[in-house]
Amino acid sequence: MPRSKEIQKQMRKKVIEIYQSGKGYKAISKALGLPRTTVRAIIYKWRKHGTVENLPRSGRPTKITPRAQRQLIQEVTKDPTTTSKELQASLASVKVSVHDSTIRKRLGKNGSKTKTAAEQKEHKGSSQFCQKTSQ
16 A cells, blocks of 8 residues: 655654653644654654654665766657667766666656657568559
């Protein structure tokens, strides 16, 4: 189940102020209209880390550098029909080796619209049929 929206910093600070004035979890939750478990989580985080700021989250850092990112966007704006394989080759000049799907994901996060190339397969049977009917 997805998490709900983040509580704003000002609200978290209010929770701590009220808590420091001597109120309990239940009183704080009623006063601010927050669930008691949320109030408890905010106070727990404040006690443990000494702050109500957002802490850094875990996760692997991105392989695409900001410079490579700018280059990708620049090339796609210049020529929107550029394939991800071509972009992958051009990133080699910036010494960044990433998979073409990584490039597509990164462009998607930046709001680029994806387009798949229309395949034009030659059908021998249909082309012969067209030639016969046109005569």
